[in-house]
Amino acid sequence: MQTIRAAVCREFGAPLSIEEVSLRAPETGEVEVTLDAVAICHSDISYAEGAWGGTLPAVYGHEAAGRISAVGDGVTGLAPGDTVVVTLIRACGQCPSCAGGRPTGCETPVDNDAGPLAATDGGPMHHGMACGAFAEKVVVDQSQVVPIPAEMPRDSACLLACGVITGVGAVVNAAGLRAGQDVVVIGAGGVGLNAIQGARIAGARRIVAVDMTDDKLDDARDFGATDGVLATQDKPWKDAKAAMGRGADAVIVTVGALPAYDQAPRYLAGGGRVVIVGMPHSGERADYEPVILAATGQGFVGSKMGDVVIRRDIPWMVDLYRQGRLELDALVSGRWRLDEINAAIADTNTGTARRNVIVFD
Numbered sequence: 001m002q003t004i005r006a007a008v009c010r011e012f013g014a015p016l017s018i019e020e021v022s023l024r025a026p027e028t029g030e031v032e033v034t035l036d037a038v039a040i041c042h043s044d045i046s047y048a049e050g051a052w053g054g055t056l057p058a059v060y061g062h063e064a065a066g067r068i069s070a071v072g073d074g075v076t077g078l079a080p081g082d083t084v085v086v087t088l089i090r091a092c093g094q095c096p097s098c099a100g101g102r103p104t105g106c107e108t109p110v111d112n113d114a115g116p117l118a119a120t121d122g123g124p125m126h127h128g129m130a131c132g133a134f135a136e137k138v139v140v141d142q143s144q145v146v147p148i149p150a151e152m153p154r155d156s157a158c159l160l161a162c163g164v165i166t167g168v169g170a171v172v173n174a175a176g177l178r179a180g181q182d183v184v185v186i187g188a189g190g191v192g193l194n195a196i197q198g199a200r201i202a203g204a205r206r207i208v209a210v211d212m213t214d215d216k217l218d219d220a221r222d223f224g225a226t227d228g229v230l231a232t233q234d235k236p237w238k239d240a241k242a243a244m245g246r247g248a249d250a251v252i253v254t255v256g257a258l259p260a261y262d263q264a265p266r267y268l269a270g271g272g273r274v275v276i277v278g279m280p281h282s283g284e285r286a287d288y289e290p291v292i293l294a295a296t297g298q299g300f301v302g303s304k305m306g307d308v309v310i311r312r313d314i315p316w317m318v319d320l321y322r323q324g325r326l327e328l329d330a331l332v333s334g335r336w337r338l339d340e341i342n343a344a345i346a347d348t349n350t351g352t353a354r355r356n357v358i359v360f361d
Helices: 042-049 154-161 163-174 190-202 214-222 236-244 258-267 290-296 310-323 338-349
Strands: 002-008 017-023 030-039 064-071 083-086 117-119 137-141 145-147 182-186 206-211 227-230 248-253 268-276 299-302 332-336 355-359
Touching (some): 002 338, 017 137, 017 338, 030 083, 030 154, 042 338, 064 137, 064 154, 083 154, 145 310, 154 163, 154 310, 154 355, 163 190, 163 248, 163 310, 190 206, 190 214, 190 248, 206 214, 206 236, 214 227, 236 248, 236 258, 258 268, 268 290, 332 338, 338 355
Parallel strands (some): 182 206, 182 248, 206 227, 248 268, 268 299
Antiparallel strands (some): 002 017, 030 137, 030 355, 083 145
């Protein structure tokens, strides 16, 4: 066991504490990655607030990039020194979901209470989202990492682990948006901006962003939105439809606010679908009229992590980045040290940040 620094959640809703924790060596099929950067995702914040329950103490963080520093037995295609993105998508490759090409839905359970982390006194430490990346190093399954070019900035590259693949994938994979179709993206935060980029890359005709402030709508236009609508209006779907001249073929909901889910079907054209990406708190509910969905051929679908296959989709997105067709650098709104993580989380909670990133020396 080695000792590393990590940001530990010991009480839901309380600040994280910077502590030394123990990290075991990689076992069969695992790799150790020394991290250069990890982004703060709202899912990490929700877990730390207790929105979805879980075991404490815990180390969260799941949107990371760094260099492989050790490998366990049976690891193939990866070696110490490789630069990689680290994701939470842990796929067994054998269950029906993995075999069917949907590794984000892997059905093989993982006990993250018995992961590679422990307290320095030998006590338990939950391995949050099978990553535990609010730390100097991680040990993860080899299926969770993807090699990237060594020269790629790590603070930009780490965003490919979650926010970018979730937003782009929701449009390209889950919605199956085709060139010439129209899309509404509700929420112009980190994931929403990437859904907008995904729609632009897919060749959407009109891309309408919906958010609470003019500043966020300006951001959305910078990333490819053709139109912006304030969600604070009485019936924002009317302005969205006016901008498109019709209803949307797809509505991508990237926020966890319930009013967005109640209103989402109102933006749709006949035959359109709502793609649910944002994560409301457990127990929260939205209301719909099923008869309208049946009569108009509309539908809802959930999208976890953009339904990506990371060894296929991340290299594609890296190539788009290198061509200048996918923006990553401008998504980073702040760079912070590990001991500044609580300030970075507070800044994220203001709703003004695109993505705050913890960087390691």
